[in-house]
Amino acid sequence: MQHLRQLLEIENSELAKLLRFSLYGLEATLDKARTELPLDPGAKVCDEVLQELQSLLQSKENSSFEDREDESDKLKLSRLQDAFDFDPELTHYLGNSPLQSHTDSDLWNEIQRKLLRVPEELAESWRQRALDLAQKVGAIEDNSDLYQLPFIRDEIIYPGLKGTVKAKGLCLSKQAFLKSEITPNNESGDLYLLAGFLNLYIKFIDIEPDLYHALKSLFGFDVISLHSKPEQRSQYIEALSDRFLRTQKAEKNGDPLSTLRAWIDMDEAIHSLIFVPPAERYSWWGKLQQESRRILKKIADKTINAGHDVRIRQLSGLYADICALSKDDLQLDCGGVPGEVLTCLRVYARINQEESPGRVIFRSSR
Incomplete structure (x- = not known):
């Protein structure tokens, strides 16, 4: 040595x-x-x-x-x-x-x-x-002082510290969610989850400077930092809120096709809040976002049961294998495996023979 x-x-x-x-x-x-x-x-x-x-x-x-x-x-x-x-x-x-x-x-x-x-x-x-x-x-672990993110359940995300180093931890809080202004006033568990995402995202954006958005309706050519572009941050939150309200309205009207299309748009907004490189699918963040996609699958099944021909596909794997099903994709030169999809922003959908392309972020092959 x-x-x-x-x-x-x-x-x-x-x-x-x-x-x-x-x-x-x-x-x-x-x-x-x-x-x-x-x-x-x-x-x-x-x-x-x-x-x-x-x-x-x-x-x-x-x-x-x-x-x-x-x-x-x-x-x-x-x-x-x-x-x-x-x-x-x-x-x-x-x-x-x-x-x-x-x-x-x-x-x-x-x-x-x-x-x-x-x-x-x-x-x-x-x-x-x-x-x-x-x-x-x-310093020692401390769970008594946690920054609360409003959501539909309670969960300690990580602990804080006390002793020679004092630091807050982070948690999901159902109580904070119930006190928030954005909560559905009906019994729908699916809308309840969407309201949870909306509240959580608004608070999380406040404390996380590394977040980007890739929402095509706001800017279709690149990922945009919410920290360095505050106007994009406001526009993203407004778009997320607007899609939530449209999903609420579609659910209330009861038309399965309108409801499905509104959920696809809402799910896209949720998955368009990203990091660079995008979070790994089996990370805490990746699994959280997948909760939205599981509900979307359930909504698609309901639409099928109502007599419609519906196919929903989350795009993943080699980009060359799925690029025919996507449009206006974004390319990054970091994260994941070269030539593979890093994250699926919008699912591919075929609804009664009408195709709606998905959208992904993929790693350049070079």
Whole structure:
């Protein structure tokens, strides 16, 4: 380890920086493997290797990277920040955008919200690791102070911290939903869910600067940041609210075809609130949005039972295989697998022989 330490301590060295990045990745990989393979014959030695790596990376000279030396002196969670930024598995799902927070409280929440976009197994592993690193600087898990997002159920999304670091957690709150202005005044469970999405999205947009929209009716040529384009943010919320009201009206009128078309439009608006790269399908965010699509499938089945010929398809897989069923698609050069669909914004629909193309975001093949 002597020569590793010597190289790490060389200032302004690109080789030192490359080594440091590699060690963070190795540490994350071994730490995850050690948890999954507790009975492996190399487990004890692996623990010693991890201790040596932590000793190298926690030394005073290497407590921060060049571009955040002053900031890291102020952050108790700087160790967590560095480990998170340079985990190669996280980078695959989140892209190369580094963490932006300047306080421990903001850093905790930024990391936890990013974990909502990666596969749940990876997110859970990282949440535990984040708690372990927070405990090393004297902070402990706290579920007593949570920022509430109104929705149709109660759920702790992630905990806060107390002790040496104080940070709010995040939860879904049925009580906050019932107190909101936008609630359906009837017994429809489906509209109840849509009202939940509308309330949740409006509040979540307030606290998440990484959100984009890809709603074609507002702007059809690119994904648009809601943080840097406040006028687009207002227009997206207005469009979401308008589609909710149209769905309410269609449900009240009772025409199955009008209801189905309104639900397709509403589902498109829900799935058009995205991250870049788009959240992984089996992430917390991906599974939340799929709740809307399951209801859409149920509405389609009701329309079929009413005697109509209906086919609904969520577009996924290789873009070359589904592009004939979509239109005005968007292309990104990050996330997922090159040549594959990253997310389905609008489902393909065939209603009584009339086709309505879907719309997707796909990864460029280059």
